Amino acid sequence: xxxxxxxxxxxxxxxxxxxxxxxxxxxxxxxxxxxxxxxxxxxxxxxxxxxxxxxxxxxxxxxxxxxxxxxxxxxxxxxxxxxxxxxxxxxxxxxxxxxxxxxxxxxxxxxxxxxxxxxxxxxxxxxxxxxxxxxxxxxxxxxxxxxxxxxxxxxxxxxxxxxxxxxxxxxxxxxxxxxxxxxxxxxxxxxxxxxxxxxxxxxxxxxxxxxxxxxxxxxxxxxxxxxxxxxxxxxxxxxx
Numbered sequence: 225x226x227x228x229x230x231x232x233x234x235x236x237x238x239x240x241x242x243x244x245x246x247x248x249x250x251x252x253x254x255x256x257x258x259x260x261x262x263x264x265x266x267x268x269x270x271x272x273x274x275x276x277x278x279x280x281x282x283x284x285x286x287x288x289x290x291x292x293x294x295x296x297x298x299x300x301x302x303x304x305x306x307x308x309x310x311x312x313x314x315x316x317x318x319x320x321x322x323x324x325x326x327x328x329x330x331x332x333x334x335x336x337x338x339x340x341x342x343x344x345x346x347x348x349x350x351x352x353x354x355x356x357x358x359x360x361x362x363x364x365x366x367x368x369x370x371x372x373x374x375x376x377x378x379x380x381x382x383x384x385x386x387x388x389x390x391x392x393x394x395x396x397x398x399x400x401x402x403x404x405x406x407x408x409x410x411x412x413x414x415x416x417x418x419x420x421x422x423x424x425x426x427x428x429x430x431x432x433x434x435x436x437x438x439x440x441x442x443x444x445x446x447x448x449x450x451x452x453x454x455x456x457x458x459x460x461x462x463x464x
Contacts, residue, residue: 273443274454279306282414296353296377301336319353382419400432433459
């Protein structure tokens with residue numbers, strides 16, 4: 225097989241066939257890791273600005289130290305890694321629906337895997353984040369009903385473009401109310417989106433949370449020789 229491209233792993237999953245690929249970027253000469261679900265590209269190590277900004281914007285709204293954080297969606301690990309780089313974070317759980325993705329990290333098939341798995345503050349949980357929000361046990365199977373200072377979510381393409389129909393309810397007021405129930409008072413919910421700011425979703429956040437904002441994150445896209453943008457929504461829970 226050419227050293228310029230390698231399919232590291234391929235598996236059938238309930239959401240479709242998932243594959244992990246590595247290719248050599250002709251411009252930089254560096255290895256680029258990509259994840260595809262069916263024919264769709266889910267993520268690439270070439271574009272991580274949005275995933276990093278998700279953690280930074282979310283945690284920036286929190287005062288104090290000793291933070292407990294939950295991340296929905298592991299991916300290539302950039303949101304989790306950025307959260308752990310904040311010295312205030314004392315614990316992090318990452319809820320990932322695809323066991324194959326967790327296995328890639330544990331087998332160190334992706335660049336950030338070893339660092340996440342070896343960090344004693346970090347725990348990777350195989351489960352359905354969206355179902356867990358509504359479940360009495362909550363997001364942490366080892367501590368039913370546990371609350372967090374921040375919940376950072378990066379699973380769907382956007383509130384309007386979801387990977388599975390069952391995810392859509394979370395982005396409506398009732399779903400956001402359930403998610404807010406997983407937060408401490410003044411806790412923060414942050415969401416990554418590949419779409420521009422959505423007025424309808426922003427209004428839903430405003431109905432549930434005390435304050436919210438949509439941040440546009442711009443970054444260079446060398447494949448298109450142009451700039452691209454993601455959106456990071458950040459919302460703070462009402463105290464009572």
